[in-house]
Amino acid sequence: MGVRITGWGTAVPDRIVTNDELSLTLDTSDQWITERTGIRERRIGGSAMTLGTLAGERALADAGLSTSDIDFLVLATTTPDRIAPATAPMIANAMGLTCPAMDVNAACAGFMYALRTAQGLLETGNKKILVIGAEHLSRWVDWTDRNMAVLLADGAGAAVLEYDPDGTDLLSFSLGADGSAADLLTCEHGGFFEMDGKEVFRRAVRVVVSSAEEALKEAGITADDLALVIPHQANLRIIQAATQRLGIEMSRAVVVLDRYGNTSSASIPLAFADARDNGRVKAGDYALLTGFGAGMTWASAVVKWSR
Numbered sequence: 687m688g689v690r691i692t693g694w695g696t697a698v699p700d701r702i703v704t705n706d707e708l709s710l711t712l713d714t715s716d717q718w719i720t721e722r723t724g725i726r727e728r729r730i731g732g733s734a735m736t737l738g739t740l741a742g743e744r745a746l747a748d749a750g751l752s753t754s755d756i757d758f759l760v761l762a763t764t765t766p767d768r769i770a771p772a773t774a775p776m777i778a779n780a781m782g783l784t785c786p787a788m789d790v791n792a793a794c795a796g797f798m799y800a801l802r803t804a805q806g807l808l809e810t811g812n813k814k815i816l817v818i819g820a821e822h823l824s825r826w827v828d829w830t831d832r833n834m835a836v837l838l839a840d841g842a843g844a845a846v847l848e849y850d851p852d853g854t855d856l857l858s859f860s861l862g863a864d865g866s867a868a869d870l871l872t873c874e875h876g877g878f879f880e881m882d883g884k885e886v887f888r889r890a891v892r893v894v895v896s897s898a899e900e901a902l903k904e905a906g907i908t909a910d911d912l913a914l915v916i917p918h919q920a921n922l923r924i925i926q927a928a929t930q931r932l933g934i935e936m937s938r939a940v941v942v943l944d945r946y947g948n949t950s951s952a953s954i955p956l957a958f959a960d961a962r963d964n965g966r967v968k969a970g971d972y973a974l975l976t977g978f979g980a981g982m983t984w985a986s987a988v989v990k991w992s993r
């Protein structure tokens with residue numbers, strides 16, 4: 687049973703907010719944010735629906751498909767526009783899709799969980815699935831709180847997955863969740879994101895490394911075989927620490943957080959698109975996709991690009 691990833695699309699708001707701009711209203715600096723996180727600027731605006739719709743339309747065009755081809759829409763989002771309805775049906779309506787549509791919330795591991803969900807949906811008879819990660823995190827940021835304001839941002843990314851009986855791009859998955867760590871990173875109803883940054887940092891490195899090792903083992907390859915690592919974009923130091931522990935040089939990791947900040951469910955497809963735009967995605971290459979987030983949740987997958 688195989689899954690081909692046949693199209694990708696992204697969307698980010700036009701509005702760029704630099705570290706210097708944040709420093710005008712917060713007790714922070716470009717130097718602190720850059721050194722501690724790697725983030726230089728981020729995009730702010732739109733909504734989960736508007737950004738997700740645009741990314742979804744672009745992924746569909748990239749795959750050369752029309753709306754009637756899609757059997758299911760899975761939207762990964764931590765920041766749905768409303769508690770009810772889910773945002774996925776609104777995106778489906780805006781795109782002109784008539785298929786089932788649902789949200790998946792696994793925080794910053796959301797896109798990976800959505801890929802896994804789509805894989806299962808393809809195994810039960812669906813032929814073509816649109817997976818979108820879309821976030822409007824800025825809506826849930828207290829812009830007077832420098833701890834979170836420097837990190838979170840808005841954006842969306844999407845992928846089209848197609849059933850192929852003859853082969854697969856998705857070689858392995860390792861997913862996990864540990865609800866005992868739920869209070870480390872939260873956003874209450876009507877509240878804002880809050881985080882124990884140091885503890886999230888420590889656990890993030892640990893779960894990325896362990897899930898990556900499991901996914902590599904299940905795929906029957908080693909870290910040396912990887913051409914690319916496409917990690918969730920939370921903090922450059924987390925990416926550096928995890929790749930170092932896995933024995934992977936940073937030159938093989940894709941980093942876009944300098945331009946987009948932490949866009950949660952959108953960060954992995956945004957990173958993929960950047961890698962492809964820069965000619966780093968080649969047929970036959972192995973890549974590790976890995977994410978972690980509030981929950982805590984985590985997920986790694988090994989992919990072998992067929993196109």
Ligand code: COA
Pocket residue numbers: 713714715718719722723794832833836871881882883884886887890920921924948978979980
């Ligand atoms: N600007 C300037 N100074 C800041 C600051 C900011 N935005 N935020 C914190 N500081 C200060 C602290 O008050 C502290 O000052 P002190 O030494 O006088 O007490 C100092 O900088 C160091 O703070 P600390 O919290 O130890 O920094 P850190 O190196 O742990 O970095 C994070 C903070 C949040 C960037 C880091 O912990 C992190 O990235 N954690 C994981 C975040 C993450 O991945 N979240 C998303 C999961 S999906």
